[in-house]
Amino acid sequence: MYRSQVLVCGGTGCTSSGSPAIIERLHEEIKKNGLENEVQVVRTGCFGLCALGPIMIVYPEGCFYSAVKEEDIPEIVSEHLLKGRIVERLLYQETVTENGIKPLNDTNFYKKQHRVALRNCGVINPENIDEYIAVDGYQALGKALNEMTPEQVIQTILDSGLRGRGGAGFPTGKKWQLARTIVQDGGQKYVCCNADEGDPGAFMDRSVLEGDPHVVIEAMAIAGYAIGATQGYIYVRAEYPIAVQRLRIAINQAREYGLLGKNIFGKGFDFDLDIRLGAGAFVCGEETALMTSIEGKRGEPRCRPPFPAEKGLFQRPTVLNNVETYANIPQIILKGADWFSSMGTEKSKGTKVFALGGKINNTGLVEIPMGTTLREIVYEIGGGIPGGKKFKAAQTGGPSGGCIPTEHLDIKIDYDNLIAIGSMMGSGGLIVMDEDNCMVDIAKFFLEFTVDESCGKCTPCRIGTKRLYEMLHKITSGNGTLEDLDKMEKLCYYIKNNSLCGLGQTAPNPVLSTLRYFKDEYIAHVVDKKCPAGVCTRLLQYKIIEDKCKGCTACARVCPAGAISGNVKEPHSIDPAKCIKCGACMSKCKFGAIIKE
Amino acid sequence: MKTLADLQAIKENLQSQMDLRNESHAGTRIAVGMATCGIAAGARPVVTAFSDSVQEHKLHGVAVTLTGCIGLCSQEPIAEVTTPKDGKVTYVKMTPEKAKRVVEEHIIGGNVVKEYTIENNK
Numbered sequence: 200m201y202r203s204q205v206l207v208c209g210g211t212g213c214t215s216s217g218s219p220a221i222i223e224r225l226h227e228e229i230k231k232n233g234l235e236n237e238v239q240v241v242r243t244g245c246f247g248l249c250a251l252g253p254i255m256i257v258y259p260e261g262c263f264y265s266a267v268k269e270e271d272i273p274e275i276v277s278e279h280l281l282k283g284r285i286v287e288r289l290l291y292q293e294t295v296t297e298n299g300i301k302p303l304n305d306t307n308f309y310k311k312q313h314r315v316a317l318r319n320c321g322v323i324n325p326e327n328i329d330e331y332i333a334v335d336g337y338q339a340l341g342k343a344l345n346e347m348t349p350e351q352v353i354q355t356i357l358d359s360g361l362r363g364r365g366g367a368g369f370p371t372g373k374k375w376q377l378a379r380t381i382v383q384d385g386g387q388k389y390v391c392c393n394a395d396e397g398d399p400g401a402f403m404d405r406s407v408l409e410g411d412p413h414v415v416i417e418a419m420a421i422a423g424y425a426i427g428a429t430q431g432y433i434y435v436r437a438e439y440p441i442a443v444q445r446l447r448i449a450i451n452q453a454r455e456y457g458l459l460g461k462n463i464f465g466k467g468f469d470f471d472l473d474i475r476l477g478a479g480a481f482v483c484g485e486e487t488a489l490m491t492s493i494e495g496k497r498g499e500p501r502c503r504p505p506f507p508a509e510k511g512l513f514q515r516p517t518v519l520n521n522v523e524t525y526a527n528i529p530q531i532i533l534k535g536a537d538w539f540s541s542m543g544t545e546k547s548k549g550t551k552v553f554a555l556g557g558k559i560n561n562t563g564l565v566e567i568p569m570g571t572t573l574r575e576i577v578y579e580i581g582g583g584i585p586g587g588k589k590f591k592a593a594q595t596g597g598p599s600g601g602c603i604p605t606e607h608l609d610i611k612i613d614y615d616n617l618i619a620i621g622s623m624m625g626s627g628g629l630i631v632m633d634e635d636n637c638m639v640d641i642a643k644f645f646l647e648f649t650v651d652e653s654c655g656k657c658t659p660c661r662i663g664t665k666r667l668y669e670m671l672h673k674i675t676s677g678n679g680t681l682e683d684l685d686k687m688e689k690l691c692y693y694i695k696n697n698s699l700c701g702l703g704q705t706a707p708n709p710v711l712s713t714l715r716y717f718k719d720e721y722i723a724h725v726v727d728k729k730c731p732a733g734v735c736t737r738l739l740q741y742k743i744i745e746d747k748c749k750g751c752t753a754c755a756r757v758c759p760a761g762a763i764s765g766n767v768k769e770p771h772s773i774d775p776a777k778c779i780k781c782g783a784c785m786s787k788c789k790f791g792a793i794i795k796e
Numbered sequence: 797m798k799t800l801a802d803l804q805a806i807k808e809n810l811q812s813q814m815d816l817r818n819e820s821h822a823g824t825r826i827a828v829g830m831a832t833c834g835i836a837a838g839a840r841p842v843v844t845a846f847s848d849s850v851q852e853h854k855l856h857g858v859a860v861t862l863t864g865c866i867g868l869c870s871q872e873p874i875a876e877v878t879t880p881k882d883g884k885v886t887y888v889k890m891t892p893e894k895a896k897r898v899v900e901e902h903i904i905g906g907n908v909v910k911e912y913t914i915e916n917n918k
Contacts, residue, residue, distance in 0.1 A: 464800070
């Protein structure tokens with residue numbers, strides 16, 4: 200038996216910052232010190248604090264080492280694991296106090312979090328089904344099959360108030376109820392999982408799949424029991440290789456244990472799962488397109504109704520939920536609807552996972568009760584904005600969402616509040632922007648994405664987004680007129696009202712919300728031909744302040760376009776006609792004599 | 797696997813290992829001196845014996861940790877056992893056999909094993 204365990208993060212973030220090499224070195228050093236029977240190394244899923252990776256935590260002390268390098272491993276093994284002396288210089292500084300180390304859950308990053316969907320991420324080895332079972336895994340499936348009728352399962356989910364975590368927020372119980380009752384011909388029904396997470400900057404579902412794949416399998420089996428389906432599909436994007444691999448392992452383990460397959464728990468319930476890989480099309484995150492893609496056809500959406508609950512996959516009743524939605528289900532079955540509905544706000548129950556990114560100190564994954572304010576997320580959990588810069592806006596919902604400006608920092612985050620201020624919950628990407636971000640440029644970035652990803656089936660989306668993008672391009676190039684702003688707004692509503700699927704219906708949101716809250720920036724681009732944040736290069740001019748220039752020639756030497764001239768020890772000047780606005784001179788100048796405006 | 801009992805068996809089998817990852821050890825802590833003096837005097841097998849014994853008895857909320865030199869090198873291996881009931885008790889010149897007895901009599905039974913404590917070994 201082991202006396203100590205070293206948990207190393209094996210999520211995508213820490214894997215890319217080098218955790219596989221660390222794990223290998225740990226095994227080597229542990230062996231060298233003869234500790235292989237005393238210390239166990241466990242590769243887990245994401246801890247959430249991706250900015251500080253690679254992350255490892257040593258139990259029973261609960262020491263949280265961050266930004267560990269391979270060279271640090273011999274010291275950690277010989278000092279900490281062999282002699283019990285904690286290597287303080289490598290500890291996450293937030294956990295170090297005068298009286299030793301404080302538990303991770305007391306640090307600012309974790310204190311306000313409440314982990315339901317992520318409860319096993321970073322705690323268990325996702326490739327070992329026994330560890331999942333040891334933390335009450337598959338108990339909910341057992342309880343549902345042994346003690347509950349399908350109707351009771353559905354009622355519990357309804358009572359819990361759980362809403363779809365993919366973004367739209369449709370009540371999950373309602374979806375299940377429709378799929379159970381709407382067609383009752385005794386034929387095949389399906390349970391599908393949407394793991395085609397495509398929003399730029401979002402990685403919630405990936406982390407759940409990587410850190411706790413069994414929870415999705417268990418929840419899908421429960422859904423199968425509830426609606427009367429025997430087959431499920433997990434539609435996951437091929438760009439998530441670690442998630443796919445762990446899902447495969449998990450499905451095989453569950454089959455071996457008889458938790459998938461025929462006659463589960465001896466209750467006569469059959470259920471099995473297959474994985475379908477997405478090929479990277481954003482539109483396949485839309486439910487009808489996703490199911491079309493599973494059928495082996497080109498991933499294009501179709502009109503609704505009929506809704507999937509009536510005619511879904513292969514024209515049969517289908518329940519399709521998002522990964523994070525499923526991750527909540529087993530806990531709701533085990534702890535009851537009241538436990539779940541005690542968290543959150545009146546209409547949005549439970550918690551929500553957000554992927555924090557952009558201009559924020561603690562980049563990573565956080566799970567907070569609904570109703571937490573944006574200020575708490577950015578300044579307390581997220582640790583504020585790097586370099587003491589000023590908060591400008593947070594973007595939620597990716598290319599379908601909108602911006603939340605400073606004046607709404609204290610809004611309580613839930614589905615309805617976000618819609619009310621012109622944004623949306625989305626799947627949970629939360630990108631923080633500071634004073635150096637140009638909001639017109641941000642809108643253009645998201646539009647460029649939707650233009651690329653529009654499937655082309657319907658005209659408003661295919662042509663509308665393209666035209667919208669061109670207008671934005673015109674504005675950021677300094678050729679826009681005030682009339683363009685009005686035209687743009689009109690076009691936005693046209694696209695929203697006339698597009699076939701969710702992609703087109705939400706694509707104009709980034710433009711609409713920036714127009715609403717940052718109209719002054721648009722006007723600066725159009726009227727003054729200036730970009731206040733200094734991002735849109737065509738509207739920028741680099742200048743040398745004569746008084747500050749010492750004539751050191753550093754700028755002239757670094758300029759790739761030969762646009763800077765001047766004699767040694769005399770002020771230099773930039774020829775705007777030659778300048779390509781690369782900014783090389785500005786970063787080279789030691790005297791702060793070069794400015795952009 | 798056909799019943800909930802099968803599931804429960806797997807769970808219990810791994811419970812003590814998962815307990816290691818629980819940060820809220822409700823109070824009982826066994827710290828074994830593992831500085832050079834401790835290691836030289838044979839502290840390693842003592843640590844393993846403590847850890848194995850705690851897990852064999854499926855004790856929850858008991859942490860076995862290592863610590864540095866306490867300053868009484870002649871009395872190593874030393875183990876400090878802290879329980880909510882008796883506070884800190886220091887055992888000296890420990891062996892794996894003594895460790896097992898401490899777990900069974902002190903931590904489970906609630907009776908300090910007086911003959912091993914520092915007070916009785918001066």
